Amino acid sequence: MMVMLIPVLLWSFLILLLLPLFLQWHHSKDKRFPPGSMGWPYIGETLKLYTENPNSFFSKRQKRFGNIFKTHILGCPCVMISSPEAARVVLVTRAHLFKPTYPTSKEKMIGPEALFFQQGAYHSRLKKLVQASFLPSAIRGSVSEIEQIVLAFLPTWKYATINTLQEMKRYAFDVAMISVFGENQHLEMEGIKHLYRCLEKGYNSMPLDLPGTPFHKAMKARKQLNETLRRLIEKRRESGKQEGGLLGVLLGAKDEKLNDSQIADNIIGVIFAAHDTTASVLTWVLKYLHDNQDLLEAVTSEQEGIRREIIEANRRLTWDDTRRMPLTSRVIQETLRIASILSFTFREAVEDVEFEGYFIPRGWKVLPLFRSIHHCADFFPQPEKFDPSRFEVPPRPNTYMPFGNGVHSCPGSELAKLEMLILLHHLTVTYRWKAMEDEDGIQYGPFPVPKRGLPIRVTPRPRNKLTH
Numbered sequence: 201m202m203v204m205l206i207p208v209l210l211w212s213f214l215i216l217l218l219l220p221l222f223l224q225w226h227h228s229k230d231k232r233f234p235p236g237s238m239g240w241p242y243i244g245e246t247l248k249l250y251t252e253n254p255n256s257f258f259s260k261r262q263k264r265f266g267n268i269f270k271t272h273i274l275g276c277p278c279v280m281i282s283s284p285e286a287a288r289v290v291l292v293t294r295a296h297l298f299k300p301t302y303p304t305s306k307e308k309m310i311g312p313e314a315l316f317f318q319q320g321a322y323h324s325r326l327k328k329l330v331q332a333s334f335l336p337s338a339i340r341g342s343v344s345e346i347e348q349i350v351l352a353f354l355p356t357w358k359y360a361t362i363n364t365l366q367e368m369k370r371y372a373f374d375v376a377m378i379s380v381f382g383e384n385q386h387l388e389m390e391g392i393k394h395l396y397r398c399l400e401k402g403y404n405s406m407p408l409d410l411p412g413t414p415f416h417k418a419m420k421a422r423k424q425l426n427e428t429l430r431r432l433i434e435k436r437r438e439s440g441k442q443e444g445g446l447l448g449v450l451l452g453a454k455d456e457k458l459n460d461s462q463i464a465d466n467i468i469g470v471i472f473a474a475h476d477t478t479a480s481v482l483t484w485v486l487k488y489l490h491d492n493q494d495l496l497e498a499v500t501s502e503q504e505g506i507r508r509e510i511i512e513a514n515r516r517l518t519w520d521d522t523r524r525m526p527l528t529s530r531v532i533q534e535t536l537r538i539a540s541i542l543s544f545t546f547r548e549a550v551e552d553v554e555f556e557g558y559f560i561p562r563g564w565k566v567l568p569l570f571r572s573i574h575h576c577a578d579f580f581p582q583p584e585k586f587d588p589s590r591f592e593v594p595p596r597p598n599t600y601m602p603f604g605n606g607v608h609s610c611p612g613s614e615l616a617k618l619e620m621l622i623l624l625h626h627l628t629v630t631y632r633w634k635a636m637e638d639e640d641g642i643q644y645g646p647f648p649v650p651k652r653g654l655p656i657r658v659t660p661r662p663r664n665k666l667t668h
C-alpha cells in the first residue's frame with residue numbers, strides 16, 4: 201500500500217511545485233516582454249557581465265535591442281532602461297510601482313530602517329528631515345569647518361606620493377562626520393570612526409556570517425556601532441540639547457518621534473552614502489585636471505581671483521565665494537557626467553506593470569542606466585571628450601542625473617559639490633600633482649575609479665605668490 205502511495209505523493213509534490221510557474225507562464229504568455237536574451241537557465245548572462253567591461257556589456261545590448269531590453273543577472277530577471285523618458289517614468293512619474301532594492305546583506309549592514317530601503321509615508325517623512333539638514337541654508341554655515349579639514353589635510357600631501365582615492369576617502373569621511381554629528385565633535389567620535397571602518401570592510405564581501413569572515417566582523421562592528429550610537433543619542437536626549445548636524449535634526453523630529461534604531465540606521469546610511477561617492481568623484485576631478493593642463497590653469501586663475509580678494513579683505517572663504525566658481529563648478533558637473541560613478545540604480549516592480557508597450561512582471565528588477573544616458577551622443581555630443589564647456593547651456597531635461605531623479609534622488613548633492621569646491625580652491629592655488637602611472641585604466645571598488653586609486657606626487661605650485 202505504502203509503495204503505491206509513494207509515486208502519487210511524488211506527483212502531487214511535483215504538481216504543487218510547478219503549478220505556480222505554470223500559472224505565471226500562462227498568465228504572461230500573450231504579453232509582450234522587452235526584447236533581449238535571458239542567457240542560460242539560472243545563471244543568465246551573469247558570467248558575460250562579469251567577464252566583460254560592464255559598460256560594453258550594456259552598450260552592446262542597447263545597440264542590438266534598443267533603449268529597453270531584458271537580461272538575467274545574479275539569478276534575477278532584469279529590464280535595463282537607457283532612454284531619459286523611460287527612466288523618468290521609473291524614478292519619478294510611476295515611482296510607486298518600482299521600489300528600491302538592495303541585497304539583504306547590505307540592508308543588514310547599514311540598517312533596514314535607513315532611507316534607501318524604504319517607500320511610502322515613512323520614506324517621505326525621513327526624506328524631509330534628511331533633506332532639511334543638507335539644504336544650502338543648512339550647510340552654508342559649514343564652510344569654515346570644511347575649510348579647516350582641507351587645511352589640515354593639504355600640508356600632509358606636500359612632497360609626498362599619495363593614493364588620491366584613499367586620501368579623498370579620509371577627507372570625505374571627516375566632512376560626513378561633521379555634517380552628521382555637528383560641529384561639536386564628541387568623545388565618542390574616535391570610537392565611531394574606528395567601528396565604521398571595520399563595518400565598511402564588509403560592504404563588498406561575501407555575505408557569509410561565519411566566525412572569521414569579513415562579513416561576520418562587519419556585523420559585529422555594526423552591533424557595537426549601534427550600542428555606541430544609542431549611548432550618544434541617550435546622552436543628547438538627556439541633556440535636552442539636540443545640537444547640530446543630521447543627528448540634531450533627527451532627534452528634533454516633531455510629529456512622530458523617531459526611535460533609536462531608526463536614528464542609528466539613518467546616521468550610518470548617510471555616512472555610507474556620503475563618502476565613497478564624493479571621494480571617487482574627487483579622484484576623477486584630479487585625474488581630468490591633471491590630463492588637461494590648460495583647464496587646470498584656467499581653474500587656478502578663477503580660484504586665484506577669489507583668493508586674492510580673501511587675502512585683501514583679511515577674511516575666510518565663505519559660502520558666497522563658492523557661488524562664484526562657474527568654471528570649477530562646470531569641471532565638477534562634467535566629471536559627474538563622464539565618470540558616472542553610479543552607472544545605474546536598482547528598482548523592483550511591485551506589481552505587474554505595463555511599461556512603454558512592454559510587460560514587466562512583478563518582482564523583476566528594473567535598472568535605469570544613468571551612464572548610458574550620460575554617454576549618449578544625442579544629448580552630449582562627443583560623449584567621451586572631457587569638455588566642461590558643454591555645461592555653459594543646461595542639459596536637456598532628464599538627460600543628466602548624477603544624483604538620481606525623483607523620490608529617491610540624492611539629498612546630499614549640495615554638500616558633495618561644496619566640499620569638492622572648497623578642496624579644489626586650496627589645492628589648485630597652492631599645489632600641483634603628477635600621476636605616477638602612465639597607463640590609464642579603471643578599477644571598480646565598487647565605484648569606477650582610476651587604476652590603483654590614482655597615485656600622485658604632490659608638490660608646491662611653482663611661482664606661487666599667494667599664501668593663506
Ligand code: HEM
Binds near residue numbers: 481542607612
Ligand atoms: C558626488 C557624490 C554623490 C553622488 C554621485 C551621489 C549619488 C546619488 C544617487 C544617484 C542617488 C539615488 C540612488 C537611487 O535613486 O537609487 C543617491 C541617493 C542618496 N544619497 Fe547621494 N550621492 C553623492 C553624495 C552624497 C552625500 C554627500 C550624501 C549625504 C550627505 C548623500 C546621501 C544620499 C542618500 C541618503 C540617498 C538616498 C535617498 C533616498 O533613498 O531617498 N549622497 N545619491
